[in-house]
Amino acid sequence: MDRPTVYIETYGCQMNVSDSELMLGALASAGYEHVEKPDGADVILVNTCAIRDHAEQRVVGRLGELKRHMKRDSIMGVTGCMAQRLGPQLLDKAKHVSLVIGPDGYRALPALVDGARRGERAIATTFDLEEHYEDFSPRRFDKVKAWIPVQRGCDYRCTYCIVPTTRGSERSRRLDDVVRETRTVVAEGMSEVVLLGQTVNSYNDGTHDFADLLRAVGDVPGVRRVRFTSPHPNDFTDRVIGAMADVGAVCEHVHLPMQSGSSRVLKRMLRRYSREGYMECVERIRAAIPGVSLTTDIIVGFPGETDEEFEETLSAVREVGFADAYTFIFSPRDGTPATRLPAEWTVPESVAGERLQSLVETVRGIARRSNLGLLGTRHEVLVERQARRGDAMLMTRTRDFKTVLVPGDASMLGRYLTVELTGTTGSTFTGSVVHERQPLPMAGHDAAHEAAVASLVTR
Ligand code: 5AD
Numbered sequence: 001m002d003r004p005t006v007y008i009e010t011y012g013c014q015m016n017v018s019d020s021e022l023m024l025g026a027l028a029s030a031g032y033e034h035v036e037k038p039d040g041a042d043v044i045l046v047n048t049c050a051i052r053d054h055a056e057q058r059v060v061g062r063l064g065e066l067k068r069h070m071k072r073d074s075i076m077g078v079t080g081c082m083a084q085r086l087g088p089q090l091l092d093k094a095k096h097v098s099l100v101i102g103p104d105g106y107r108a109l110p111a112l113v114d115g116a117r118r119g120e121r122a123i124a125t126t127f128d129l130e131e132h133y134e135d136f137s138p139r140r141f142d143k144v145k146a147w148i149p150v151q152r153g154c155d156y157r158c159t160y161c162i163v164p165t166t167r168g169s170e171r172s173r174r175l176d177d178v179v180r181e182t183r184t185v186v187a188e189g190m191s192e193v194v195l196l197g198q199t200v201n202s203y204n205d206g207t208h209d210f211a212d213l214l215r216a217v218g219d220v221p222g223v224r225r226v227r228f229t230s231p232h233p234n235d236f237t238d239r240v241i242g243a244m245a246d247v248g249a250v251c252e253h254v255h256l257p258m259q260s261g262s263s264r265v266l267k268r269m270l271r272r273y274s275r276e277g278y279m280e281c282v283e284r285i286r287a288a289i290p291g292v293s294l295t296t297d298i299i300v301g302f303p304g305e306t307d308e309e310f311e312e313t314l315s316a317v318r319e320v321g322f323a324d325a326y327t328f329i330f331s332p333r334d335g336t337p338a339t340r341l342p343a344e345w346t347v348p349e350s351v352a353g354e355r356l357q358s359l360v361e362t363v364r365g366i367a368r369r370s371n372l373g374l375l376g377t378r379h380e381v382l383v384e385r386q387a388r389r390g391d392a393m394l395m396t397r398t399r400d401f402k403t404v405l406v407p408g409d410a411s412m413l414g415r416y417l418t419v420e421l422t423g424t425t426g427s428t429f430t431g432s433v434v435h436e437r438q439p440l441p442m443a444g445h446d447a448a449h450e451a452a453v454a455s456l457v458t459r
């Protein structure tokens with residue numbers, strides 16, 4: 001008999017992508033075949049995000065659409081943050097959904113899916129502070145870079161944020177387990193790893209901190225690029241910054257969520273740093289890592305945000321000169337402390353919309369000016385994927401996270417090239433290949449040796 005099939009759709013952050021990879025791994029071990037289209041799949045999973053109302057509304061719409069792709073005996077499961085947040089309400093509202101599983105419940109997935117295929121409906125939303133899915137073999141979507149979760153949950157309590165509710169308290173994987181997974185992905189042919197955690201640089205497994213982790217992962221032979229997301233400014237200790245500077249594989253890019261440039265707003269958000277504190281963090285990172293590029297997350301329209309406070313965000317964006325920013329309008333999430341701020345502090349939608357617009361323009365203007373200045377320069381890029389299907393263009397990235405489109409075909413995926421930047425849209429680049437970097441030996445050489453070889457190849 002044919003193997004049963006599973007289709008999965010993922011919303012939200014990289015942690016969710018990584019969780020989807022774990023779920024697919026668990027189901028593959030249980031005999032399921034992964035399919036790329038929902039039509040007629042035996043199992044349809046939607047791995048959801050709860051960060052903003054808009055994210056949830058998209059999922060609600062999508063659940064309705066996906067219903068049309070179900071056979072009579074298909075089952076649908078909702079997993080992830082929205083599943084955790086809404087639990088039984090989801091089963092009540094969407095009768096075609098039979099499983100609701102939160103981020104700590106994926107161990108039971110194969111059994112729950114079997115049950116659902118026999119007609120049962122189930123909810124699994126209990127937190128498990130020990131759960132890191134160590135014995136799972138993730139089925140990775142990406143063949144070039146590996147998402148590696150190093151920490152789950154979050155112990156900060158930013159007043160706008162639903163994540164502590166949906167993902168529970170912070171816990172770190174053991175350093176040895178992260179290194180083991182890194183070795184596995186290198187053996188599978190990947191040379192870039194992205195360490196994931198809600199406040200990833202607060203990583204601590206009881207014995208090792210994030211500095212130890214960066215050094216250990218960066219030392220794994222064959223690892224050429226290490227990234228991490230998302231750090232919290234307060235967890236950039238001198239040890240962590242020192243490790244970032246020392247470890248050759250750690251890329252010169254930090255995604256450093258700022259949220260606001262106003263100390264008063266930051267206080268209401270309970271971010272635990274001021275504007276000055278954030279700027280100091282930026283300076284320490286820049287002093288240690290020459291040429292580092294910074295990107296950020298910013299929320300506008302947080303309750304009580306005045307015009308002046310918003311102007312402080314604009315001026316902070318100019319002062320730092322972010323390479324890019326993800327910008328959001330504040331979205332009240334049920335149960336978070338921000339919903340208990342005085343109702344008259346609510347920023348009208350139209351005002352928040354205008355602020356977002358002007359923030360986006362400011363960010364774009366800064367990026368465009370800086371990117372124009374980079375035309376003609378040469379960079380090492382990693383070929384991540386084909387730009388579009390059927391297109392003879394490749395999407396590549398520099399170490400400092402700039403996107404460069406270069407001509408080429410699928411055979412070049414995963415390779416390192418030296419490119420010259422020839423054009424820019426303002427945000428992304430086009431480039432021409434100057435030469436291909438020789439593949440480095442995969443095993444038996446340490447990072448210092450690799451760096452030495454790489455520098456020879458550049459010249
Ligand atoms: N409203 C708007 N944006 C939010 N974010 C988190 N919670 C909210 C919310 N309630 C943003 C933050 C965070 C990013 C992942 O999403 O900027 O860094």
Ligand code: SF4
Pocket residue numbers: 011012013014015016048049050051080081162163166167
């Ligand atoms: Fe969305 Fe946050 Fe959950 Fe990621 S952790 S899926 S961003 S709510």
